[in-house]
Amino acid sequence: MACSCMLVGLLMIWLYRVASEEYVVTLDASNFTEFVFKQNFIAVEFYAPWCGHCKKLAPEWEKAAKALSENEPPVILAKVDANEDHNKKLASSFDVKGFPTIKMFRFGGSIVQDYKGPREAQGIVDYVNKQTAPASAEIRSPEDVAALINLKKITIVGVFPDFSGEKFENFTTLAERLRADIDFAHTTNAKLLPHGDSSLSGPIIRLFKPFDELLVDFEEFNVDVLEKLVEASSTPLVTLFNKDPDNHPYVIKYFNSPNAKAMMFLNFSSDNSDAFTSKYRDVAEQFKGQGVSFLIGDVEASQGAFQYFGLQEEQVPLVIIQTNDGQKYLKANVVPDHIPSLLKDFVDGKLQPYKKSEAIPKVNNKPVKVVVADNLEDMVFNSGKNVLLEFYAPWCGHCKKLAPILDEVAVAFQGDVDVVIAKIDATANDYPHGPFDVKGYPTLFFKSASGKISQYEGDRTKEDMVNFIQKNKDKAAQQDSGKDEL
Ligand SMILES: *[C@@H]1O[C@H](CO)[C@@H](O)[C@H](O)[C@H]1NC(C)=O
Ligand SMILES: *[C@@H]1O[C@H](CO)[C@@H](O)[C@H](O)[C@H]1NC(C)=O
Ligand SMILES: *[C@@H]1O[C@H](CO)[C@@H](O)[C@H](O)[C@H]1NC(C)=O
Numbered sequence: 001m002a003c004s005c006m007l008v009g010l011l012m013i014w015l016y017r018v019a020s021e022e023y024v025v026t027l028d029a030s031n032f033t034e035f036v037f038k039q040n041f042i043a044v045e046f047y048a049p050w051c052g053h054c055k056k057l058a059p060e061w062e063k064a065a066k067a068l069s070e071n072e073p074p075v076i077l078a079k080v081d082a083n084e085d086h087n088k089k090l091a092s093s094f095d096v097k098g099f100p101t102i103k104m105f106r107f108g109g110s111i112v113q114d115y116k117g118p119r120e121a122q123g124i125v126d127y128v129n130k131q132t133a134p135a136s137a138e139i140r141s142p143e144d145v146a147a148l149i150n151l152k153k154i155t156i157v158g159v160f161p162d163f164s165g166e167k168f169e170n171f172t173t174l175a176e177r178l179r180a181d182i183d184f185a186h187t188t189n190a191k192l193l194p195h196g197d198s199s200l201s202g203p204i205i206r207l208f209k210p211f212d213e214l215l216v217d218f219e220e221f222n223v224d225v226l227e228k229l230v231e232a233s234s235t236p237l238v239t240l241f242n243k244d245p246d247n248h249p250y251v252i253k254y255f256n257s258p259n260a261k262a263m264m265f266l267n268f269s270s271d272n273s274d275a276f277t278s279k280y281r282d283v284a285e286q287f288k289g290q291g292v293s294f295l296i297g298d299v300e301a302s303q304g305a306f307q308y309f310g311l312q313e314e315q316v317p318l319v320i321i322q323t324n325d326g327q328k329y330l331k332a333n334v335v336p337d338h339i340p341s342l343l344k345d346f347v348d349g350k351l352q353p354y355k356k357s358e359a360i361p362k363v364n365n366k367p368v369k370v371v372v373a374d375n376l377e378d379m380v381f382n383s384g385k386n387v388l389l390e391f392y393a394p395w396c397g398h399c400k401k402l403a404p405i406l407d408e409v410a411v412a413f414q415g416d417v418d419v420v421i422a423k424i425d426a427t428a429n430d431y432p433h434g435p436f437d438v439k440g441y442p443t444l445f446f447k448s449a450s451g452k453i454s455q456y457e458g459d460r461t462k463e464d465m466v467n468f469i470q471k472n473k474d475k476a477a478q479q480d481s482g483k484d485e486l
Helices: 002-020 032-037 052-068 085-093 121-132 142-148 166-178 223-233 245-256 273-286 303-309 338-347 373-381 397-412 462-472 481-485
Strands: 041-047 076-081 101-106 111-114 136-138 155-159 183-187 204-208 215-218 238-241 260-266 292-298 318-322 328-331 386-392 419-425 443-447 453-456
Touching (some): 032 041, 041 121, 052 076, 076 085, 245 292, 260 273, 273 338, 292 338, 373 386, 397 419, 443 462
Parallel strands (some): 136 183, 155 183, 238 292, 260 292, 386 419
Antiparallel strands (some): 041 101, 386 443
């Protein structure tokens, strides 16, 4: 007995130690709001137990939480299991789409920002310390300028005769709202600042940026208006896409914009790239405010984009425009003088859409037929046949497993001229997303001869697929049956 009591005692101590060594606070839907409301600052990791990157982050997050708990006042790191059903609504209310997602909550949760720092302990500590320091630091010396203003990034400096009053308070509020993305500083001495008129005494807000006019001054102090002005000024007229990581935040912003996207790809090392760039900037200036955002990309850094759009290097210099409904327009081998009329035709709705497609196969005599974007109309919609169409990706394991089964299904129907079994490489061909809502690979759709489209959701066995087709197929429409009946 005594022995087992001692064991229990030891176990309790051990459990207590484990519990007391957890510095990361666990939150869930039941106590999240209440707990966050009491914090001036808290960073929360939304994770899923099965996610590999979360498992890698966990010990770093814990180590950082321990270090930050020694701050004066202590800073808390927390976590929410966003995979738990009862936490899913909470996670989606903060727009958590992948794992891990880390959010920073300020002033009781009244400001919510994305954590954009590193994922290892010391990096987390440094980033959080910066995020919990005053939002704007004072510039008093050239050394401060060197430490606080990085001209390769956006920095906002408030110039004030003194640091009090409503304008200064509003500047500080702006800094709190935007600090996760932009560095802020303030000074009474504009002479210390890089370029621009240095005789200012303020109040004035000066934004430094590494593109376009390099510097913008605001004399507006309404926080909401200022936020919009800053947003507009921190988006480049033409976003640059090359291998320089300093440009990547602008590229992300570009792709998140609700505008139509005009992208020009060319070889930045070629002789005439300057002529293209300057013409393209002129066009961007001319079409400003008309719902189009502009990007110029170096072909050397754009392999991913080329694959995505189905483009070839021989086509550069090229302009591709994508609208939000997925429609694309392409002009390959452009010359600078084409660009203004190309944009005008786009805005006027005069361009023909571009479809990404593999070449139509010359022979298509295997049991499973090959569909590409350019023959999809003929082989699926206008064939008058019953078509089972597999959307696959070349890299997808489940698709490879399905391939021999699909072959057997096709062989089973070889005697039936009304039935076609086909496949389309969904990564290399555009297809209409309305009828075909493909969310993963493989996805199978069945189009009956009369045109009814439904997703096949049965088991991926020969028996089930054959039965499904037998049950759902229509008799194929005879080419001229309408005439005969007249
Ligand atoms: C919140 O609730 C969860 C589940 O009941 C619990 O594990 C966690 O310790 C609570 N957190 C706080 C800070 O009370
Ligand atoms: C400060 O900001 C508030 C809220 O945005 C605004 O109502 C007020 O007019 C601003 N003050 C000045 C001096 O612009
Ligand atoms: C870009 O141009 C340079 C210089 O003419 C050339 O060496 C390079 O191969 C070109 N790159 C591509 C992808 O065409």
